[in-house]
Amino acid sequence: GESVGLHLPTLSVQEGDNSIINCAYSNSASDYFIWYKQESGKGPQFIIDIRSNMDKRQGQRVTVLLNKTVKHLSLQIAATQPGDSAVYFCGLGQGGKLIFGQGTELSVKP
Amino acid sequence: DTEVTQTPKHLVMGMTNKKSLKCEQHMGHRAMYWYKQKAKKPPELMFVYSYEKLSINESVPSRFSPECPNSSLLNLHLHALQPEDSALYLCASSHQGPPLAGRFADTQYFGPGTRLTVL
Numbered sequence: 001g002e003s004v005g006l007h008l009p010t011l012s013v014q015e016g017d018n019s020i021i022n023c024a025y026s027n028s029a030s031d032y033f034i035w036y037k038q039e040s041g042k043g044p045q046f047i048i049d050i051r052s053n054m055d056k057r058q059g060q061r062v063t064v065l066l067n068k069t070v071k072h073l074s075l076q077i078a079a080t081q082p083g084d085s086a087v088y089f090c091g092l093g094q095g096g097k098l099i100f101g102q103g104t105e106l107s108v109k110p
Numbered sequence: 111d112t113e114v115t116q117t118p119k120h121l122v123m124g125m126t127n128k129k130s131l132k133c134e135q136h137m138g139h140r141a142m143y144w145y146k147q148k149a150k151k152p153p154e155l156m157f158v159y160s161y162e163k164l165s166i167n168e169s170v171p172s173r174f175s176p177e178c179p180n181s182s183l184l185n186l187h188l189h190a191l192q193p194e195d196s197a198l199y200l201c202a203s204s205h206q207g208p209p210l211a212g213r214f215a216d217t218q219y220f221g222p223g224t225r226l227t228v229l
Contacts, residue, residue, distance in 0.1 A: 043222045101152060102151070
């Protein structure tokens with residue numbers, strides 16, 4: 001089956017710096033990719049998604065990059081703020097389901 | 111509005127109890143999902159309803175019984191649960207059902223979850 005791996009389970013950044021969270025996947029047939037933010041005690045919150053016919057998509061302070069050649073997905077957060085502290089999950093669409101990575105816990109130091 | 115609501119927020123039940131979790135969305139979405147999430151782990155898919163019909167059951171034990179009374183509501187009936195079933199139960203919805211071949215998936219929006227403890 002599909003496997004989705006995150007490069008780092010935890011990431012600590014200084015407030016104001018940029019954050020980069022990475023995901024690797026194994027199935028080249030996946031055509032949809034998504035990032036969620038989950039704060040403690042809450043449900044996952046949609047951040048941004050991208051389809052396989054694109055390699056970059058930007059939102060407000062966030063950018064998702066998709067490299068299908070090396071099967072790599074990343075989330076960039078610009079000017080990271082304390083409110084960005086959370087667990088970030090990547091997900092990819094396969095066979096009508098979303099397969100999630102293990103999550104990266106982002107800590108923002110003031 | 112991308113709101114999915116879930117009740118109750120917290121639930122404690124014994125192994126012989128019967129209880130139900132409820133989920134509601136008013137975004138006109140036609141697909142609804144149940145996920146189970148253990149601490150520090152990603153959500154795991156349990157069931158998918160598409161146009162009010164069960165389309166995916168991820169080999170979930172029969173002590174979990176989903177129900178979709180209409181396109182806005184999704185229930186999860188619980189009976190004879192085990193302590194290892196304690197988890198955060200998340201509901202999600204998306205515009206359409208799981209994608210057919212050649213169509214991209216739709217964004218899934220999650221509710222806040224029900225924290226379930228089985229004693």
